[in-house]
Amino acid sequence: MKELSLLEKIYKTSPRDDSILIGPGDDMALMQFDSTNLLCGVDQLIVGRHVTIETAPELIGRKAVARSFSDVAAMGGVPTGSLMTAALPPKTDESWAMAVFQGANEHAAKWGGPIVGGDIATTEENAQPMFTVTTFGTLPTTPIKRSNAQVGDVIYVTGTIGNSIAYHHLHFTPRINEAQLLMDSVEINTMIDISDGLGQDASHLATEISQLVIDTALLPLREGATLPKALSDGEDYELLFTSGSKPPEHLATPIGYVQRRTPSEPKVITTTGEDVSNLGWSHE
Amino acid sequence: MKELSLLEKIYKTSPRDDSILIGPGDDMALMQFDSTNLLCGVDQLIVGRHVTIETAPELIGRKAVARSFSDVAAMGGVPTGSLMTAALPPKTDESWAMAVFQGANEHAAKWGGPIVGGDIATTEENAQPMFTVTTFGTLPTTPIKRSNAQVGDVIYVTGTIGNSIAYHHLHFTPRINEAQLLMDSVEINTMIDISDGLGQDASHLATEISQLVIDTALLPLREGATLPKALSDGEDYELLFTSGSKPPEHLATPIGYVQRRTPSEPKVITTTGEDVSNLGWSHE
Numbered sequence: 001m002k003e004l005s006l007l008e009k010i011y012k013t014s015p016r017d018d019s020i021l022i023g024p025g026d027d028m029a030l031m032q033f034d035s036t037n038l039l040c041g042v043d044q045l046i047v048g049r050h051v052t053i054e055t056a057p058e059l060i061g062r063k064a065v066a067r068s069f070s071d072v073a074a075m076g077g078v079p080t081g082s083l084m085t086a087a088l089p090p091k092t093d094e095s096w097a098m099a100v101f102q103g104a105n106e107h108a109a110k111w112g113g114p115i116v117g118g119d120i121a122t123t124e125e126n127a128q129p130m131f132t133v134t135t136f137g138t139l140p141t142t143p144i145k146r147s148n149a150q151v152g153d154v155i156y157v158t159g160t161i162g163n164s165i166a167y168h169h170l171h172f173t174p175r176i177n178e179a180q181l182l183m184d185s186v187e188i189n190t191m192i193d194i195s196d197g198l199g200q201d202a203s204h205l206a207t208e209i210s211q212l213v214i215d216t217a218l219l220p221l222r223e224g225a226t227l228p229k230a231l232s233d234g235e236d237y238e239l240l241f242t243s244g245s246k247p248p249e250h251l252a253t254p255i256g257y258v259q260r261r262t263p264s265e266p267k268v269i270t271t272t273g274e275d276v277s278n279l280g281w282s283h284e
Numbered sequence: 285m286k287e288l289s290l291l292e293k294i295y296k297t298s299p300r301d302d303s304i305l306i307g308p309g310d311d312m313a314l315m316q317f318d319s320t321n322l323l324c325g326v327d328q329l330i331v332g333r334h335v336t337i338e339t340a341p342e343l344i345g346r347k348a349v350a351r352s353f354s355d356v357a358a359m360g361g362v363p364t365g366s367l368m369t370a371a372l373p374p375k376t377d378e379s380w381a382m383a384v385f386q387g388a389n390e391h392a393a394k395w396g397g398p399i400v401g402g403d404i405a406t407t408e409e410n411a412q413p414m415f416t417v418t419t420f421g422t423l424p425t426t427p428i429k430r431s432n433a434q435v436g437d438v439i440y441v442t443g444t445i446g447n448s449i450a451y452h453h454l455h456f457t458p459r460i461n462e463a464q465l466l467m468d469s470v471e472i473n474t475m476i477d478i479s480d481g482l483g484q485d486a487s488h489l490a491t492e493i494s495q496l497v498i499d500t501a502l503l504p505l506r507e508g509a510t511l512p513k514a515l516s517d518g519e520d521y522e523l524l525f526t527s528g529s530k531p532p533e534h535l536a537t538p539i540g541y542v543q544r545r546t547p548s549e550p551k552v553i554t555t556t557g558e559d560v561s562n563l564g565w566s567h568e
Binding site (some may be wrong): 009010017019020023024028029031033034035036038040041042043044046048049080081083085087097098101102105114116117118119121122123124127128130132134136138 | 293294301303304307308312313315317318319320322324325326327328330332333364365367369371381382385386389398399400401402403405406407408411412414416418420422
C-alpha cells in the first residue's frame with residue numbers, strides 16, 4: 001500500500017467548500033474560520049520507525065512537535081497551539097510517557113504553539129507507542145504553497161543537509177523564524193520542508209512546466225554527509241524554496257535553478273541530467 | 285497506567301498563556317486565535333477496542349468522526365473542519381482503508397466539518413489499525429463547560445441511554461443541532477456528552493459544593509437497555525446537562541436534580557443514596 005497514492009485517492013473523495021482555502025496535498029491545510037485564516041495539519045510519530053525505543057523520551061516528544069511545526073514554517077506560518085495524542089500499550093512505564101509529554105510540552109511552548117489538549121488511548125500488548133501532534137497556525141502574510149516553482153527562479157536551502165540520522169533529526173529546531181526572515185527579504189514562490197529526501201521533496205515544488213535542476217556541487221553538506229546520500233537522506237527539516245530574488249547569504253544557500261520542462265521530462269534533475277525526482281523515503 | 289490520572293499529571297506540566305481560554309480537562313480546548321475563538325479537540329479510534337475488524341469500514345470512519353464531533357456539541361459549538369490520520373499495518377487492504385475514509389469524509393461534510401487534511405503512516409505487522417480525528421469548531425454563544433452544576437438545577441439528558449453497543453454506537457448522530465436548540469431555549473450551566481458511562485460522566489459536571497442526584501426511575505432507556513447497566517453502559521453520545529429552567533420536552537428528559545454536598549460526599553448518587561460516581565468505562 002503506497003501512502004501517497006492512497007492519500008491522493010482519499011482526498012479526491014473529500015467534499016470541498018469555499019472555506020477550505022488550501023486542502024489536502026500541501027504541508028498543511030488552510031481554512032477560513034470566521035474572519036481568520038487557520039493553518040492546520042497533523043503528523044504521526046511511531047516509536048520503532050521515526051525514533052527507537054532507546055531514544056531519550058524527552059527527545060521523542062520534542063521530535064513529534066518539531067516535525068509538525070516544521071510544516072507550519074514551510075507554509076510561511078507561525079504556530080499558535082497544538083494538540084497531542086498518545087496510543088500506548090498497557091505495559092507502558094508512566095514516567096517514560098510523562099517524559100515524552102514533557103519534552104513535547106516544553107518545546108511546543110518555547111516555539112509558540114503550546115499543547116492545549118489531547119487524548120491518551122491504550123493499545124494492545126507489544127504495540128509500538130504512537131503519538132500525533134496537530135498544529136494550528138496563523139499566516140502573517142500569504143501562504144507559501146507547493147508546486148509553484150517559476151522558470152528562472154533560483155533554488156535555495158536553509159542550513160545543511162544529509163546525515164540527519166546521526167544527530168540532527170532529534171535536535172533540529174523548526175525553521176519558523178528563518179521562514180519569516182526570508183519572507184521579509186524576498187518573494188518566495190514555493191517552499192517545502194525536507195522530510196522525505198531532497199530529490200523527492202524538490203519534485204513537489206515543480207509545476208506542469210517547470211523543472212528543478214540541482215547542482216550537487218553546491219549542496220551544503222552536514223557533517224558526515226556524503227553527496228549521493230544527501231539527495232535522499234531525508235529528515236533534514238530544512239526549508240527548500242525557490243525565488244527570483246537573492247535572499248541574505250546567512251539564511252540560505254543557492255543549490256540550483258528552475259527551467260522549463262515538457263510533460264515527459266522529470267521534475268527534478270542534476271546538472272549532469274540524472275533524474276532524482278524519486279530519491280528519498282519510499283512511502284510504501 | 286490510568287489514562288485520566290496520567291493526562292492530569294501531563295497537563296499540569298503544560299505551560300499556559302492568556303490565549304488558552306479553556307485548556308485540557310474539558311470536552312475540547314478553546315483558544316483565542318486572532319479575533320476568533322477556536323474550539324479544538326482530538327479523539328483516537330482503535331480497531332479492536334472502539335470497533336471490531338468485522339465492523340463495516342464505512343461505519344468505522346463514521347464513528348471516528350461522530351465521536352469527535354460529539355465533543356463539539358457538548359461544548360455548545362458547531363464543527364467547521366477536521367483532520368484525520370490513519371496508522372495502518374502494511375498488509376492493510378487499500379479498499380478497506382478507502383471505505384473507512386469515505387465513511388468519515390461523507391459524514392464530516394454532512395455534519396458541517398469537512399476533512400481538510402491528514403496523515404497516513406504504516407505501522408508493524410499485526411498492529412491494530414488506528415485513526416484519529418481532530419475537529420475545529422466555532423462557538424455561536426459562550427462555551428458550556430464541565431464542573432459547573434448549580435445547586436437547585438435539574439439534570440437532563442437528550443434521547444435515550446443504555447445498550448448502545450447493540451446498534452447505537454455505530455449509528456448515532458452527534459447532537460450538534462440539539463445543543464444549539466437547547467441553548468436557544470434555556471441557560472445551560474454545564475454539559476458533557478455521555479461516552480464513558482452516565483455515572484462517571486455526571487461526576488464531571490459536579491462542583492466542589494454540588495452533587496448530582498439521579499432518579500433512576502426517570503432514565504429514558506434505549507431498547508434492550510437494563511436499568512443498572514444504563515448507569516454504566518457508555519458510548520451513548522447523548523448530551524447530559526443541568527439547567528435552572530425547563531427545556532422543551534421533545535429535546536430532553538429530566539432525570540434528577542442538583543443539591544449541595546460536603547467535600548466528603550460523592551459527586552453523583554441515586555435517589556436511594558447509592559454512590560454511582562465511578563460507574564462506567566475504566567480508563568486503565
